[in-house]
Amino acid sequence: MDLDARTMLADSGLRITAPRVAVIDALVEMPHAAADAIFAKVSETLPRTSLQAVYNVLGDLATHGLARRIEPAGSPALYELRVGDNHHHVVCTHCGKVADVDCSVGHAPCLTPSETHGFAIAEAEVTYWGVCTECREASVATVH
Amino acid sequence: MDLDARTMLADSGLRITAPRVAVIDALVEMPHAAADAIFAKVSETLPRTSLQAVYNVLGDLATHGLARRIEPAGSPALYELRVGDNHHHVVCTHCGKVADVDCSVGHAPCLTPSETHGFAIAEAEVTYWGVCTECREASVATVH
DNA sequence: CGGTCTCTTTTGAATTGATCAAATCAAATG
DNA sequence: CATTTGATTTGATCAATTCAAAAGAGACCG
Numbered sequence: 001m002d003l004d005a006r007t008m009l010a011d012s013g014l015r016i017t018a019p020r021v022a023v024i025d026a027l028v029e030m031p032h033a034a035a036d037a038i039f040a041k042v043s044e045t046l047p048r049t050s051l052q053a054v055y056n057v058l059g060d061l062a063t064h065g066l067a068r069r070i071e072p073a074g075s076p077a078l079y080e081l082r083v084g085d086n087h088h089h090v091v092c093t094h095c096g097k098v099a100d101v102d103c104s105v106g107h108a109p110c111l112t113p114s115e116t117h118g119f120a121i122a123e124a125e126v127t128y129w130g131v132c133t134e135c136r137e138a139s140v141a142t143v144h
Numbered sequence: 145m146d147l148d149a150r151t152m153l154a155d156s157g158l159r160i161t162a163p164r165v166a167v168i169d170a171l172v173e174m175p176h177a178a179a180d181a182i183f184a185k186v187s188e189t190l191p192r193t194s195l196q197a198v199y200n201v202l203g204d205l206a207t208h209g210l211a212r213r214i215e216p217a218g219s220p221a222l223y224e225l226r227v228g229d230n231h232h233h234v235v236c237t238h239c240g241k242v243a244d245v246d247c248s249v250g251h252a253p254c255l256t257p258s259e260t261h262g263f264a265i266a267e268a269e270v271t272y273w274g275v276c277t278e279c280r281e282a283s284v285a286t287v288h
Numbered sequence: 289c290g291g292t293c294t295c296t297t298t299t300g301a302a303t304t305g306a307t308c309a310a311a312t313c314a315a316a317t318g
Numbered sequence: 319c320a321t322t323t324g325a326t327t328t329g330a331t332c333a334a335t336t337c338a339a340a341a342g343a344g345a346c347c348g
Binding site: 101122123124126127129133 | 280
Binding site: 158159161163164192193194196197200201204 | 323324325326327328329
Protein backbone atom coordinates (compact mmCIF):
# COMPACT_ATOMS: atom_id res chain seq x y z
CA MET A 1 0.00 0.00 0.00
CA ASP A 2 1.21 3.41 -0.95
CA LEU A 3 1.20 6.04 1.74
CA ASP A 4 1.34 8.95 -0.66
CA ALA A 5 -1.99 10.63 -0.28
CA ARG A 6 -2.35 11.67 -3.89
CA THR A 7 -1.53 8.25 -5.23
CA MET A 8 -3.93 6.59 -2.81
CA LEU A 9 -6.75 8.88 -3.83
CA ALA A 10 -6.07 8.63 -7.53
CA ASP A 11 -5.86 4.84 -7.39
CA SER A 12 -9.30 4.78 -5.84
CA GLY A 13 -10.79 7.19 -8.32
CA LEU A 14 -11.25 9.90 -5.74
CA ARG A 15 -10.59 13.54 -6.55
CA ILE A 16 -7.45 14.95 -5.09
CA THR A 17 -8.43 17.79 -2.81
CA ALA A 18 -6.56 19.63 -0.09
CA PRO A 19 -8.76 18.35 2.76
CA ARG A 20 -8.39 14.75 1.63
CA VAL A 21 -4.63 14.99 1.37
CA ALA A 22 -4.46 16.69 4.76
CA VAL A 23 -6.62 14.05 6.44
CA ILE A 24 -4.49 11.24 5.03
CA ASP A 25 -1.32 13.01 6.10
CA ALA A 26 -2.77 13.44 9.57
CA LEU A 27 -3.53 9.72 9.71
CA VAL A 28 0.04 8.92 8.73
CA GLU A 29 1.21 10.89 11.76
CA MET A 30 -1.56 9.70 14.07
CA PRO A 31 -2.28 6.09 13.14
CA HIS A 32 -5.37 5.69 15.36
CA ALA A 33 -7.12 9.01 15.51
CA ALA A 34 -10.64 10.22 16.11
CA ALA A 35 -12.35 12.71 13.84
CA ASP A 36 -11.81 15.68 16.14
CA ALA A 37 -8.12 14.88 16.60
CA ILE A 38 -7.73 14.68 12.86
CA PHE A 39 -9.66 17.90 12.51
CA ALA A 40 -7.30 19.60 14.96
CA LYS A 41 -4.26 18.32 13.09
CA VAL A 42 -5.65 19.27 9.71
CA SER A 43 -6.56 22.71 11.00
CA GLU A 44 -2.89 23.41 11.68
CA THR A 45 -2.02 23.35 8.02
CA LEU A 46 -5.41 23.93 6.46
CA PRO A 47 -7.32 26.21 8.84
CA ARG A 48 -10.29 26.70 6.58
CA THR A 49 -11.24 23.04 6.63
CA SER A 50 -14.50 22.24 8.36
CA LEU A 51 -15.07 19.42 10.78
CA GLN A 52 -17.77 18.30 8.43
CA ALA A 53 -15.25 17.92 5.63
CA VAL A 54 -13.14 15.73 7.88
CA TYR A 55 -16.14 13.51 8.54
CA ASN A 56 -16.87 13.38 4.83
CA VAL A 57 -13.31 12.50 3.94
CA LEU A 58 -13.06 9.82 6.61
CA GLY A 59 -16.31 8.34 5.42
CA ASP A 60 -15.09 8.36 1.84
CA LEU A 61 -11.77 6.79 2.77
CA ALA A 62 -13.54 4.06 4.71
CA THR A 63 -16.02 3.44 1.90
CA HIS A 64 -13.24 3.10 -0.65
CA GLY A 65 -11.13 0.85 1.52
CA LEU A 66 -8.39 3.39 2.11
CA ALA A 67 -9.07 3.63 5.81
CA ARG A 68 -10.58 1.42 8.45
CA ARG A 69 -12.90 2.60 11.12
CA ILE A 70 -12.76 1.04 14.57
CA GLU A 71 -15.02 1.79 17.49
CA PRO A 72 -13.60 0.66 20.81
CA ALA A 73 -16.18 0.72 23.59
CA GLY A 74 -16.28 4.08 25.30
CA SER A 75 -14.31 5.79 22.54
CA PRO A 76 -15.38 7.82 19.55
CA ALA A 77 -14.68 6.16 16.23
CA LEU A 78 -11.00 5.89 15.34
CA TYR A 79 -9.54 5.68 11.86
CA GLU A 80 -6.41 4.01 10.60
CA LEU A 81 -4.78 3.66 7.21
CA ARG A 82 -3.63 0.12 7.79
CA VAL A 83 -6.20 -1.88 5.89
CA GLY A 84 -6.51 -5.22 4.20
CA ASP A 85 -4.65 -7.26 6.80
CA ASN A 86 -7.02 -8.47 9.44
CA HIS A 87 -5.11 -7.09 12.41
CA HIS A 88 -6.44 -6.32 15.85
CA HIS A 89 -5.96 -3.73 18.58
CA VAL A 90 -4.88 -3.26 22.15
CA VAL A 91 -6.62 -0.42 23.91
CA CYS A 92 -5.40 1.16 27.13
CA THR A 93 -8.22 1.26 29.66
CA HIS A 94 -6.65 4.30 31.30
CA CYS A 95 -5.73 6.67 28.49
CA GLY A 96 -7.42 5.07 25.49
CA LYS A 97 -4.20 4.68 23.56
CA VAL A 98 -4.43 2.11 20.78
CA ALA A 99 -1.75 -0.11 19.31
CA ASP A 100 -1.90 -2.65 16.53
CA VAL A 101 -1.69 -6.36 17.19
CA ASP A 102 -0.94 -8.67 14.33
CA CYS A 103 -3.29 -11.53 13.74
CA SER A 104 -1.23 -14.62 14.43
CA VAL A 105 -1.93 -16.68 11.38
CA GLY A 106 -1.17 -19.99 13.02
CA HIS A 107 -3.91 -19.34 15.50
CA ALA A 108 -6.61 -18.39 13.06
CA PRO A 109 -8.74 -21.43 13.91
CA CYS A 110 -9.18 -20.06 17.40
CA LEU A 111 -11.24 -17.33 15.95
CA THR A 112 -13.84 -19.70 14.66
CA PRO A 113 -16.61 -19.94 17.22
CA SER A 114 -17.81 -23.41 18.19
CA GLU A 115 -21.49 -22.62 18.17
CA THR A 116 -22.54 -19.97 15.66
CA HIS A 117 -26.29 -19.93 16.28
CA GLY A 118 -26.84 -20.13 12.55
CA PHE A 119 -24.83 -17.04 11.77
CA ALA A 120 -22.66 -17.04 8.66
CA ILE A 121 -19.51 -15.63 10.21
CA ALA A 122 -17.58 -13.23 8.00
CA GLU A 123 -14.89 -12.02 10.33
CA ALA A 124 -13.65 -11.93 13.88
CA GLU A 125 -12.66 -8.70 15.53
CA VAL A 126 -10.47 -8.89 18.60
CA THR A 127 -9.95 -6.07 21.05
CA TYR A 128 -7.44 -6.52 23.83
CA TRP A 129 -7.91 -4.36 26.89
CA GLY A 130 -4.98 -3.52 29.11
CA VAL A 131 -2.83 -0.79 30.53
CA CYS A 132 -0.11 0.81 28.48
CA THR A 133 3.43 1.31 29.73
CA GLU A 134 3.03 5.00 30.47
CA CYS A 135 -0.17 4.56 32.47
CA ARG A 136 1.26 1.64 34.40
CA GLU A 137 4.35 3.59 35.35
CA ALA A 138 2.26 6.61 36.25
CA SER A 139 0.03 4.59 38.56
CA VAL A 140 3.01 2.91 40.22
CA ALA A 141 4.56 6.31 40.82
CA THR A 142 1.35 7.52 42.41
CA VAL A 143 0.91 4.56 44.73
CA HIS A 144 4.42 4.74 46.20
CA MET B 145 -26.16 -16.81 39.28
CA ASP B 146 -29.74 -16.30 40.33
CA LEU B 147 -32.09 -14.80 37.79
CA ASP B 148 -34.59 -13.66 40.37
CA ALA B 149 -34.41 -9.90 40.25
CA ARG B 150 -35.00 -9.33 43.94
CA THR B 151 -32.42 -11.85 45.01
CA MET B 152 -29.86 -10.43 42.60
CA LEU B 153 -30.39 -6.92 43.87
CA ALA B 154 -30.39 -7.92 47.53
CA ASP B 155 -27.23 -9.98 47.14
CA SER B 156 -25.50 -6.93 45.75
CA GLY B 157 -26.75 -4.63 48.46
CA LEU B 158 -28.94 -2.69 46.09
CA ARG B 159 -32.38 -1.50 47.08
CA ILE B 160 -35.24 -3.41 45.58
CA THR B 161 -37.27 -0.97 43.54
CA ALA B 162 -39.88 -1.48 40.88
CA PRO B 163 -37.78 0.02 38.04
CA ARG B 164 -34.84 -2.18 38.92
CA VAL B 165 -36.90 -5.31 39.03
CA ALA B 166 -38.60 -4.38 35.77
CA VAL B 167 -35.28 -3.71 34.01
CA ILE B 168 -33.87 -7.04 35.14
CA ASP B 169 -37.03 -8.83 34.06
CA ALA B 170 -36.80 -7.11 30.67
CA LEU B 171 -33.20 -8.29 30.34
CA VAL B 172 -34.26 -11.85 31.08
CA GLU B 173 -36.65 -11.65 28.14
CA MET B 174 -34.31 -9.68 25.89
CA PRO B 175 -30.80 -10.96 26.61
CA HIS B 176 -28.99 -8.31 24.53
CA ALA B 177 -30.96 -5.12 24.68
CA ALA B 178 -30.25 -1.43 24.31
CA ALA B 179 -31.47 1.14 26.80
CA ASP B 180 -34.38 2.28 24.69
CA ALA B 181 -35.58 -1.25 24.00
CA ILE B 182 -35.48 -1.94 27.71
CA PHE B 183 -37.28 1.31 28.34
CA ALA B 184 -40.02 0.27 25.92
CA LYS B 185 -40.39 -3.12 27.54
CA VAL B 186 -40.38 -1.68 31.06
CA SER B 187 -42.94 0.91 30.03
CA GLU B 188 -45.42 -1.85 29.25
CA THR B 189 -45.68 -2.90 32.84
CA LEU B 190 -44.43 0.21 34.60
CA PRO B 191 -45.50 3.15 32.45
CA ARG B 192 -44.34 5.81 34.87
CA THR B 193 -40.71 4.79 34.61
CA SER B 194 -38.43 7.35 32.97
CA LEU B 195 -35.79 6.60 30.41
CA GLN B 196 -33.39 8.20 32.82
CA ALA B 197 -34.25 5.64 35.46
CA VAL B 198 -33.49 2.89 32.96
CA TYR B 199 -30.08 4.40 32.30
CA ASN B 200 -29.48 4.71 36.03
CA VAL B 201 -30.50 1.13 36.68
CA LEU B 202 -28.40 -0.23 33.84
CA GLY B 203 -25.43 1.75 35.07
CA ASP B 204 -25.92 0.45 38.60
CA LEU B 205 -26.29 -3.12 37.41
CA ALA B 206 -23.12 -2.84 35.40
CA THR B 207 -21.22 -1.21 38.26
CA HIS B 208 -22.24 -3.95 40.65
CA GLY B 209 -21.44 -6.75 38.26
CA LEU B 210 -25.04 -7.80 37.70
CA ALA B 211 -25.02 -6.82 34.05
CA ARG B 212 -22.42 -6.45 31.36
CA ARG B 213 -22.36 -3.64 28.88
CA ILE B 214 -21.22 -4.30 25.34
CA GLU B 215 -20.82 -1.76 22.58
CA PRO B 216 -20.69 -3.31 19.13
CA ALA B 217 -19.54 -0.88 16.47
CA GLY B 218 -22.46 1.00 14.99
CA SER B 219 -24.81 0.00 17.77
CA PRO B 220 -25.89 1.74 20.94
CA ALA B 221 -24.71 0.04 24.12
CA LEU B 222 -26.31 -3.33 24.82
CA TYR B 223 -26.74 -4.95 28.20
CA GLU B 224 -26.84 -8.58 29.21
CA LEU B 225 -27.26 -10.42 32.48
CA ARG B 226 -24.77 -13.13 31.63
CA VAL B 227 -21.69 -12.05 33.52
CA GLY B 228 -18.61 -13.56 35.00
CA ASP B 229 -17.87 -15.97 32.17
CA ASN B 230 -15.71 -14.44 29.52
CA HIS B 231 -17.98 -15.17 26.59
CA HIS B 232 -18.11 -13.36 23.28
CA HIS B 233 -20.66 -12.26 20.73
CA VAL B 234 -21.78 -12.72 17.15
CA VAL B 235 -23.43 -9.66 15.67
CA CYS B 236 -25.54 -9.69 12.53
CA THR B 237 -24.29 -7.05 10.14
CA HIS B 238 -27.78 -6.74 8.66
CA CYS B 239 -30.17 -6.52 11.57
CA GLY B 240 -27.84 -6.10 14.52
CA LYS B 241 -29.04 -9.21 16.30
CA VAL B 242 -26.59 -10.51 18.88
CA ALA B 243 -25.97 -14.03 20.08
CA ASP B 244 -23.58 -15.38 22.67
CA VAL B 245 -20.52 -17.36 21.75
CA ASP B 246 -18.78 -19.38 24.38
CA CYS B 247 -15.10 -18.86 24.82
CA SER B 248 -13.57 -22.11 23.75
CA VAL B 249 -11.25 -22.85 26.64
CA GLY B 250 -8.86 -25.02 24.70
CA HIS B 251 -8.17 -22.13 22.41
CA ALA B 252 -7.57 -19.55 25.06
CA PRO B 253 -3.86 -19.16 24.18
CA CYS B 254 -4.86 -17.83 20.79
CA LEU B 255 -6.18 -14.79 22.49
CA THR B 256 -2.78 -13.83 23.78
CA PRO B 257 -1.26 -11.36 21.35
CA SER B 258 2.27 -11.97 20.20
CA GLU B 259 3.46 -8.41 20.45
CA THR B 260 1.80 -6.37 23.19
CA HIS B 261 3.64 -3.06 22.70
CA GLY B 262 4.25 -2.95 26.44
CA PHE B 263 0.60 -3.21 27.35
CA ALA B 264 -0.39 -5.30 30.35
CA ILE B 265 -3.25 -7.18 28.78
CA ALA B 266 -6.19 -7.78 31.06
CA GLU B 267 -8.69 -9.32 28.71
CA ALA B 268 -9.54 -10.11 25.13
CA GLU B 269 -12.89 -9.23 23.68
CA VAL B 270 -13.97 -10.98 20.51
CA THR B 271 -16.76 -9.84 18.26
CA TYR B 272 -17.76 -12.02 15.35
CA TRP B 273 -19.51 -10.32 12.47
CA GLY B 274 -21.77 -12.24 10.19
CA VAL B 275 -25.29 -12.64 8.90
CA CYS B 276 -27.97 -14.35 10.94
CA THR B 277 -30.25 -17.04 9.59
CA GLU B 278 -33.26 -14.79 9.13
CA CYS B 279 -31.33 -12.11 7.26
CA ARG B 280 -29.60 -14.66 5.08
CA GLU B 281 -32.88 -16.27 4.13
CA ALA B 282 -34.45 -12.89 3.54
CA SER B 283 -31.67 -11.81 1.18
CA VAL B 284 -31.79 -15.10 -0.74
CA ALA B 285 -35.53 -14.68 -1.16
CA THR B 286 -35.00 -11.20 -2.51
CA VAL B 287 -32.35 -12.14 -5.02
CA HIS B 288 -34.32 -14.93 -6.65
C1' DC C 289 -7.06 27.48 -22.11
C1' DG C 290 -11.62 27.95 -20.64
C1' DG C 291 -16.30 25.85 -20.07
C1' DT C 292 -18.95 22.42 -18.17
C1' DC C 293 -20.27 18.84 -15.35
C1' DT C 294 -19.87 16.43 -11.39
C1' DC C 295 -18.18 15.86 -7.11
C1' DT C 296 -16.64 18.16 -2.78
C1' DT C 297 -16.86 21.41 0.76
C1' DT C 298 -19.11 24.64 3.55
C1' DT C 299 -22.67 26.19 6.45
C1' DG C 300 -26.11 25.37 9.58
C1' DA C 301 -29.29 22.48 11.59
C1' DA C 302 -30.89 18.19 13.42
C1' DT C 303 -30.43 13.52 15.54
C1' DT C 304 -29.08 9.97 18.51
C1' DG C 305 -27.28 8.15 22.60
C1' DA C 306 -26.01 9.25 26.89
C1' DT C 307 -24.85 12.08 31.05
C1' DC C 308 -25.39 15.79 34.68
C1' DA C 309 -27.89 18.10 38.42
C1' DA C 310 -31.49 19.50 41.48
C1' DA C 311 -35.72 18.46 43.59
C1' DT C 312 -38.92 14.99 44.83
C1' DC C 313 -39.87 10.55 46.42
C1' DA C 314 -39.50 5.92 48.43
C1' DA C 315 -36.96 1.74 50.50
C1' DA C 316 -34.86 0.05 54.54
C1' DT C 317 -33.44 0.45 59.35
C1' DG C 318 -34.41 0.92 64.16
C1' DC D 319 -43.77 5.13 62.25
C1' DA D 320 -39.96 8.35 61.70
C1' DT D 321 -35.61 8.98 59.81
C1' DT D 322 -32.01 8.57 56.75
C1' DT D 323 -30.03 7.37 52.77
C1' DG D 324 -30.41 6.23 48.31
C1' DA D 325 -33.47 6.18 43.92
C1' DT D 326 -36.30 8.42 40.58
C1' DT D 327 -38.09 12.20 38.06
C1' DT D 328 -37.67 16.24 35.51
C1' DG D 329 -35.35 19.07 32.56
C1' DA D 330 -31.24 20.56 30.73
C1' DT D 331 -26.89 19.60 28.45
C1' DC D 332 -23.36 17.25 25.85
C1' DA D 333 -20.69 14.65 22.52
C1' DA D 334 -20.41 12.35 18.29
C1' DT D 335 -22.30 12.06 14.14
C1' DT D 336 -25.33 12.74 10.22
C1' DC D 337 -28.45 15.30 7.00
C1' DA D 338 -29.39 18.87 3.52
C1' DA D 339 -28.91 22.82 0.66
C1' DA D 340 -26.00 26.12 -1.38
C1' DA D 341 -21.52 27.45 -2.84
C1' DG D 342 -17.14 26.08 -4.55
C1' DA D 343 -13.51 23.54 -7.00
C1' DG D 344 -11.41 19.31 -9.49
C1' DA D 345 -11.19 16.92 -13.88
C1' DC D 346 -12.22 16.17 -18.50
C1' DC D 347 -13.40 17.89 -23.05
C1' DG D 348 -13.48 20.59 -26.86
